Amino acid sequence: MSQAKVSYRPSEEVDFLIVGSGAAGGVLAKELSANGFRVVVLEQGPYLTETDFTHDEIKVSNQHLLTNNPHTQPTTFRKTLEEKAHIQHSVMYGRCVGGSSVHFTANFWRFHEIDFIERSKVGEIPGTGFVDWPIRYADLEPYYTKVEWEIGVSGLAGASPFDPPRSKPYPMPPLPVKGSGVIFERASRKLGYHPFPAPMAILSQPRPGRSACVNCGFCLGFGCEVGAKSTALSTVIRMAEKTGRCEIRPNSYAHKIATDKTGRATGVVYFDDKKNARLQRAKAVVVCANGAETPRLLLLSATNQFPNGLANSSGLVGKYLMPNSAAIAYGVFEEPLNDYKGFAVSRMFHDFYELDQKLGIYGGGGLDARFGLTPIGFATGALPPGTPRWGTDFKKALHENYTRTMQIFCHGSSLPVESNSFSLDPEVKDAWGLPALRMTYQDSANDLKLVNWMKDRAMEILDVAGAKSKWHQPIASQQFAVHFLGTCRMGKDPQSSVINPDHRTHDVPNLFLCDGSSLVTSGRGQPTMTIQALAYRAADRITALAKKGDLPS
Amino acid sequence: MVAAAQHAHQAAASKQSFEVLTPDQAKEVEAIAARIIPTDELPGATEAGVVYFIDRALKTFASDALPLYQTGLVAVNRAAAQMFPGVKSFSVATPEQQDKILTEGFAGEWPELGPLGNGTRTYVPDFCQTVWLHTVWGFLVDPEGGGNRDFAGWKVIGHDPAHSFSPPFGYYDKDYPGWQPFPAETGKK
Numbered sequence: 001m002s003q004a005k006v007s008y009r010p011s012e013e014v015d016f017l018i019v020g021s022g023a024a025g026g027v028l029a030k031e032l033s034a035n036g037f038r039v040v041v042l043e044q045g046p047y048l049t050e051t052d053f054t055h056d057e058i059k060v061s062n063q064h065l066l067t068n069n070p071h072t073q074p075t076t077f078r079k080t081l082e083e084k085a086h087i088q089h090s091v092m093y094g095r096c097v098g099g100s101s102v103h104f105t106a107n108f109w110r111f112h113e114i115d116f117i118e119r120s121k122v123g124e125i126p127g128t129g130f131v132d133w134p135i136r137y138a139d140l141e142p143y144y145t146k147v148e149w150e151i152g153v154s155g156l157a158g159a160s161p162f163d164p165p166r167s168k169p170y171p172m173p174p175l176p177v178k179g180s181g182v183i184f185e186r187a188s189r190k191l192g193y194h195p196f197p198a199p200m201a202i203l204s205q206p207r208p209g210r211s212a213c214v215n216c217g218f219c220l221g222f223g224c225e226v227g228a229k230s231t232a233l234s235t236v237i238r239m240a241e242k243t244g245r246c247e248i249r250p251n252s253y254a255h256k257i258a259t260d261k262t263g264r265a266t267g268v269v270y271f272d273d274k275k276n277a278r279l280q281r282a283k284a285v286v287v288c289a290n291g292a293e294t295p296r297l298l299l300l301s302a303t304n305q306f307p308n309g310l311a312n313s314s315g316l317v318g319k320y321l322m323p324n325s326a327a328i329a330y331g332v333f334e335e336p337l338n339d340y341k342g343f344a345v346s347r348m349f350h351d352f353y354e355l356d357q358k359l360g361i362y363g364g365g366g367l368d369a370r371f372g373l374t375p376i377g378f379a380t381g382a383l384p385p386g387t388p389r390w391g392t393d394f395k396k397a398l399h400e401n402y403t404r405t406m407q408i409f410c411h412g413s414s415l416p417v418e419s420n421s422f423s424l425d426p427e428v429k430d431a432w433g434l435p436a437l438r439m440t441y442q443d444s445a446n447d448l449k450l451v452n453w454m455k456d457r458a459m460e461i462l463d464v465a466g467a468k469s470k471w472h473q474p475i476a477s478q479q480f481a482v483h484f485l486g487t488c489r490m491g492k493d494p495q496s497s498v499i500n501p502d503h504r505t506h507d508v509p510n511l512f513l514c515d516g517s518s519l520v521t522s523g524r525g526q527p528t529m530t531i532q533a534l535a536y537r538a539a540d541r542i543t544a545l546a547k548k549g550d551l552p553s
Numbered sequence: 554m555v556a557a558a559q560h561a562h563q564a565a566a567s568k569q570s571f572e573v574l575t576p577d578q579a580k581e582v583e584a585i586a587a588r589i590i591p592t593d594e595l596p597g598a599t600e601a602g603v604v605y606f607i608d609r610a611l612k613t614f615a616s617d618a619l620p621l622y623q624t625g626l627v628a629v630n631r632a633a634a635q636m637f638p639g640v641k642s643f644s645v646a647t648p649e650q651q652d653k654i655l656t657e658g659f660a661g662e663w664p665e666l667g668p669l670g671n672g673t674r675t676y677v678p679d680f681c682q683t684v685w686l687h688t689v690w691g692f693l694v695d696p697e698g699g700g701n702r703d704f705a706g707w708k709v710i711g712h713d714p715a716h717s718f719s720p721p722f723g724y725y726d727k728d729y730p731g732w733q734p735f736p737a738e739t740g741k742k
C-alpha cells in the first residue's frame with residue numbers, strides 16, 4: 001500500500017463512475033482523474049498485485065485466480081437463437097484489478113487503415129451487419145502513439161512493410177528473439193513473406209518502478225511478477241491512484257445502472273464483498289466492463305422506461321459479437337528451442353492482413369510464432385495427436401517434446417453477424433442471483449474458410465522450416481471466447497449503433513461505454529491496443545464535453 | 554535415508570502422514586500414479602510425491618473429487634481381483650498386470666459401482682481421468698502448488714526452474730545474426 005489513497009462515500013456524488021478496471025477502464029480512470037475529475041472505479045474482482053502473482057498453474061488456470069469463475073458465475077452457450085442454451089464455460093475474462101490485461105499475451109498490434117473502411121472497399125457482405133467505422137485510422141493514430149509511450153510497448157517501427165503510418169517510433173526496442181521466432185522468420189522469408197519483431201506490451205527496458213522482462217516464461221495466462229507486462233494494473237491504474245482523485249474499489253460487482261425519471265444515469269448499484277447492494281452516485285457513468293459484461297449490465301439495468309435494457313433503443317446491445325477467428329499449428333523440431341523461456345511471441349507477419357479478393361475470403365489475419373504454454377498446459381493439451389496419454393511413452397513424449405515444440409498462431413477477422421450475441425439467460429443464475437450471461441455463437445462460413453486457409457499456410461511454414469512432426473488443432477466453430485468485440489458498436493445512426501463517436505450512448509446522455517464492445521470491426525485478432533487507443537480518445541472527448549458543461553448532473 | 558533410497562515411496566509414506574486418504578488408499582493412489590508416469594532412469598510420479606499432492610488436493614481445492622476416489626479405489630481393487638485371481642489389490646499386482654487393469658479402466662470396463670454418497674453415479678473413466686489429471690498436476694505444478702517435489706517433473710520435461718533467463722534460449726537462436734530489413738521495393742499490396 002502506498003500513501004493515503006482517496007476514498008469516496010457511496011452517497012457522495014463523484015464526477016465519473018467507471019465500471020471495470022481493465023484495458024479501457026484503467027486508461028479512462030487515469031485520464032479523467034488527471035484531468036481533475038473525482039473518479040470511482042468499480043472492479044468486480046480482487047485487488048491483486050505483483051506479490052500475489054504465482055507460477056502455480058493450478059491456482060491460476062484451474063482455480064481462476066485472475067479470471068471469472070465458472071462455478072460462481074456460470075455462462076451458457078448455444079449455437080443458434082432457436083436452441084435452448086446449456087451451461088458451458090464459454091467466456092473467459094480477467095476478473096481482478098487490471099482486467100484481462102493482467103493475464104493477456106501482450107500482442108500489441110495497431111489496427112490498419114483498412115479496418116475502419118473495409119465495408120466501403122469490399123462492398124456489402126450478405127448475412128452480416130458489416131459497416132465502416134464513423135472514425136478513421138488517422139483519428140486514432142495519435143492515441144495509438146500515446147498508448148505505446150505511456151504504458152511501454154516494445155517494437156521496431158517500419159519493420160513490417162504492411163504497417164500503417166505512425167507519428168513516432170516505439171519507445172523501446174523489440175524483445176529478444178526466441179527459437180520459435182528464428183525458425184518462423186527463416187521459413188517465412190523463404191516463402192516470400194515479411195516476418196518482423198512482434199510489437200509487445202512488455203518492457204524490453206526498465207521504467208521507473210518496473211523491471212524489464214526477465215524472460216521467466218509464465219506470461220500468457222499469468223500475472224507478471226516484475227511489472228514488465230504493460231498491463232492496466234502496472235501502468236494507468238497506478239497513475240490514476242497517484243492523482244489523489246481516483247478510488248479503485250475492488251470486490252464490487254456492478255449489476256444495475258441507476259436512472260432517474262428523466263432517463264439519466266444517477267450512479268451504479270453494486271454488490272460489495274459481503275454481497276450487500278450499494279449505490280455509488282455519480283454525475284456520469286462510463287462502462288468498461290468488457291464486451292460480454294458491458295451489454296449484460298445494460299440488459300440488467302432495464303426499467304419500465306427502458307424495458308429492453310438501458311441504451312438499447314437500437315436493439316443492438318449484445319449483438320454482432322466478434323470473437324476473432326483463430327487456428328493453432330504445432331511443430332516439433334530436432335533440437336531444443338526451450339521456447340518456454342522468454343514471453344510468448346517474438347516474430348510474426350502481416351502479409352495476409354488483406355487477402356486477395358480472388359481467394360473468395362473476406363478479411364485477413366496475422367500469423368505469429370510462439371510457445372504460449374506452461375508445463376501442465378503442455379502435458380494436457382500440446383502433445384502430438386495419437387501420443388499415449390499415460391505410461392512410459394507418455395513420459396517419453398513429455399521428455400522429448402517440451403523443449404522442442406513451437407506453435408504458429410493464426411489470428412483472423414470475424415464478420416459481425418447479428419445473431420452472434422450476448423444476452424441474459426432466462427433460467428441460469430449466478431451466485432449473486434443475477435441472470436447468467438448467455439452466448440449465442442456460430443462462426444460464419446467465411447470465417448471458417450479464413451482460418452482453414454491460414455492454418456494451411458502455417459503448416460507450409462512448419463514444413464519449410466523442417467519440423468520433425470507437425471499438426472494443427474481441429475478447426476471447428478468456436479464455442480469459447482476471450483475477445484468480445486462489437487457488442488455495443490459505435491456509429492452515427494442511433495438505429496444501427498449503441499454509442500456515438502464520443503462513446504456516449506445514443507439514449508442516455510451521461511452514460512458512456514468504452515471497451516471491446518465499442519469496436520465496429522474486429523481487426524485481425526489483436527484488439528487490446530485499439531481498445532486502449534479508443535479509451536484515450538474517449539477520455540479526451542468526455543473531458544471536452546464535461547468542460548463545456550455538456551454533462552450537467 | 555537408506556530406506557528412502559531403497560523404497561522411496563514406502564519410506565516417504567512412513568514419515569509423512571496423509572490428510573484424507575487412509576494408508577491403504579494412499580498405497581493404491583501411489584501405485585496408479587506410478588503407472589501413469591512411471592519411474593525409469595528419470596524420476597516418475599512417485600519421486601515427485603504425487604500422492605501427497607493428491608491427498609492435499611482432496612482436502613482442499615479438489616475436495617469434490619473425494620467421493621469419486623473413495624468409490625474408484627474400491628473399483629480398481631475389485632477389477633484387479635477379478636482380472637487376476639489371487640491379486641487382492643492394484644498395488645500388489647505386477648506392473649504388467651497394473652497396465653492391463655488401467656487400460657480397462659480408461660476404457661470404462663471395470664465393474665460398475667453403486668451410487669456415490671452424494672447420489673451421483675460413479676463412472677469408472679471419470680475416476681481414471683481424474684487420477685490422471687491430478688497425477689499430471691502433481692508431477693508438473695510449480696512446487697509452490699504442492700507437487701513436483703525436488704522439481705522431479707520439471708527435470709523430466711526439461712523445464713529449468715529459474716525465474717529469469719537470458720538469450721540465447723536454445724539451439725535455433727544462438728547464431729541468429731539479428732533482424733534484417735526488407736529491400737525497399739517490397740511492401741504494400
